[in-house]
Amino acid sequence: MSEQIAYLGPKGTYCGQAVEKYLRRLGKKMETVPLNTITEVIHSVNTHKYKYGIVPLENTIEGSVSATLDKLAHKRNSLYIISEIDISVKHQLLALPQARLGEIKEIISHTQALEQCRDFLFRKLPNAKILLAKSTAQAVLNVKEKKQPGRAAIGSREAARKYGLKILVRDIADYKDNVTRFVALSKEKAIIQDKDAITAFVFSCKKDKPGGLYEILGFLAKDKINMTKIESRPSKVVMGDYIFFIDIVGNHYVQAKVAQALRNIEKHSDYFKLLGVYQRKK
Ligand SMILES: O=C(O)C(=O)C[C@]1(C(=O)O)C=C[C@@H](O)C=C1
Structure with missing residues (x-):
């Protein structure tokens, strides 16, 4: 089995940031494989397609990521948490370069990101239609590809840079210290000697x-x-x-x-x- 690490993609997700942080910590290079959903990431590790996977587990504002907990708990899945990675999540409202805040009619993002910005959306864009995407970077890519100036995505600065969107409003999460904890998964248990594990x-x-x-x-x-x-x-x-x-x-x-x-x-x-x-x- 080659050393590949699957994560919730496409490039530009917070999950991708967790992968980078994890590999930096290990001091290792590995091929990173962006997949469409948390379920696909967990399945791909469980069936030995990829050796490692990284998925979100919990967030300081929204609590647990149920898609991850439910898959980990299931008796048919035998894979283990081998590490955890905390990422500071700073959501931005992103749109095409010509877009204006007053003309935004639709907001697209991952459900966790939308929930983390609930008060902002209520205050600033109460009538906007909400569209769901499989990840924040998928939402950013959607705004880029659909080319509608009336559509904005909630995503990271990194995704804005990658896909050429502008930041309409900075740091829109409802609480300042927004952190998501990700976990690294593998079929093999981490055997460690530390009592404080x-x-x-x-x-x-x-x-x-x-x-x-x-x-x-x-x-x-x-x-x-x-x-x-x-x-x-x-x-x-x-x-x-x-x-x-x-x-x-x-x-x-x-x-x-x-x-x-x-x-x-x-x-x-x-x-x-x-x-x-x-x-x-x-
Ligand atoms: O969509 C992303 O960018 C992800 O990495 C997923 C995810 C999540 O599922 O919690 C990760 C961090 C934020 O909490 C919002 C979304």
Whole structure:
């Protein structure tokens, strides 16, 4: 298998910035492969088409990226988080060089980007029609190709430069410190020795067992294992059934208490899947 890294493309996405940052950190060169959707990226790694993939996981304004969580949780996908990459996301309103803000009638972008600029759109462009694109760079490319001065995209400065659009309004996200966390995925687990690693897993409680979640969290609390994230998603099978995503600080390769806690959690849950053990990185 050649060393290729798939990501949500085309060139000019924030995901592409995460790929560059990741490769800089590794000090490696790799062929980068832009794909159309998060699902395609995850599928391509899961089926060994590409060795690595990078996808968005969560955002400071909008929270989790459900397309990523749902695919990672699925039992048919066996791939692991091997690293995380934080990217500062600075959205710009972009349009053709001749466009004017007062004449914008349509806004196109990725759903996460649109949500991150919800208040801006409400205040400045309340009547604009919203169009969805598969990524912010795809939206920028669409404005360039359709050549309609009444259409604007939400995307990055880098995408504006790449596709020759101008910035109509700068930094339009509703909160200043907008950060998206991306994760690098691989079929092979990262085997690391650091005790301060993040261990990510997903589980579902045993059916109709009062205190099921309390019991699972108890296995962490008992040994003072620090939980840094808990998030629930619908199981998609029965209304009201949830699966839980948890991050802890600890490493079952080098800490017996973490290994024991994970064994206990697996034993007391209906479904359990390790999502990865990786170094916390900014
Ligand atoms: O569309 C992009 O540029 C992406 O990299 C995707 C994505 C996401 O899905 O969260 C990444 C960062 C921003 O939060 C908005 C969009």
